[in-house]
Amino acid sequence: MTEITESVVLVGRTLNGRPTRWEVKGDQLFTVPGSELVTQRVRTVDGTTLVRRSLPDEPDETKRLLLDNEIRALARLTHAFSATGPFPALVGYDMDSPDPWALTADWRGVPASEVVGGLLRAGLEQFAGSLFQAVAYLGMVEVAHNSLRMDTVYLDGTSPQIVTFEHAAFFGEPRDDGRGAARPDDDVLAAGKVVHEAFTGVPVVGDHVDLAEVAWLGSQLPDVFGEPGARPSAIDVVRRLAPVSVPVLDVPDELRAGRAEFDEARKRKMPPQPDTVRISPVRPPQPAPGFPACNRVLLIAGALVVIALLVFVVLGGLS
Known part of the structure; x- marks a missing residue:
């Protein structure tokens, strides 16, 4: 159906x-x-x-x-x-x-791609602050969207709503696109690219942008486009762009149980993982223990004595 x-x-x-x-x-x-x-x-x-x-x-x-x-x-x-x-x-x-x-x-508003082109500078700046605030909500509960772009943002006035979480993962989990573990600053970079597109009307290709095109982005968000690990958190950007407020997390007691239920349901559908095989290191063959030097001397001396006795007996018999 x-x-x-x-x-x-x-x-x-x-x-x-x-x-x-x-x-x-x-x-x-x-x-x-x-x-x-x-x-x-x-x-x-x-x-x-x-x-x-x-x-x-x-x-x-x-x-x-x-x-x-x-x-x-x-x-x-x-x-x-x-x-x-x-x-x-x-x-x-x-x-x-x-x-x-x-x-x-119901999803609020309309696709952002349909309306951001009509926003004036003040509206674009407000949209930028609200979008990073939305990303901050996700980061507060360690959710990475992993596919944030203009098509996954709806806009009601200047208030954004992030939709389509089909590629989402919790922080530290593998991304489904093979790009390593889910990180909070990946969504920060993605939000920066959406804001850049809103200002310029041109989608960003790759992870680096020309901040000289928009002076406001260059002054307010330069580190958003930095390398992984060097980008600010979404909350840091929100505080920088005030007056939008930082979200306050109010987690009910049922949250932990709810998380466990969904994670357990997901595990039931995942393919079984192979048993871990522990392999003990194989030591190289050791040479057989040799005789101590003093024992070798005694052995050689004893052999010479035996040989001398045999020679004496043989010569005595011949005479």
Whole structure:
């Protein structure tokens, strides 16, 4: 079931793991550039608009893991920040059925690519501060988006919302693009590239930009485009760009249990890891122990005595 075209009942779990049913009817099916998941707005019987993320018609294990990434990341963010964060809050999910899905709150605003070109300088500067604030929310709970670009940012006025977490990972976990472990400053660099594109209208190719094109970027964000490990944190950038505020983390007690539940569900679908084989070092063959020098002398002397006696006996017999 990829696209919902009529009223259906989705059976899954709420954010806290409670089994629940949602009766929904399909609404707008829309494409998100770069996303491999199906995205559709649906309406519940009480008129609430949600966004359903699901697998395409011919799913494979790789795409299932993409959906798992999104559920895990949004679960952690929603547990920590409820509906106040700059991301679609997770409403419900189904991770284990043949047709898994996630339901989130409706995405706010419109794709940033459609509106940033109309922002004046003050609006662009406010957008920059708000985007780094959004990235700071992710960093507070150690979530790396890993695919932040203009297409994954929605804009409501100058307030951004980050969407499509299918490539997300927790800090230290392997990225799914093979570029090492997830790091917080990767999202900082990505946000800087989005801001540069907003100011210039030209997407950034690679990780280095010409800051001379925009004096404001050169004065405010030069280190954002530095080497890994030398970039500032998102919170540092937010404080630099005030007046937007730094997010305050208010994690409920259920957060740790929620994280464990999602991680355990993910492990059930991961291929088993081979048993670790411990190999003891093989020592090279040691030479047989030799006789001490003094013993060798005695042995040679004894042999000479025996030979002398034999010669004496033989000569005596001949005479």
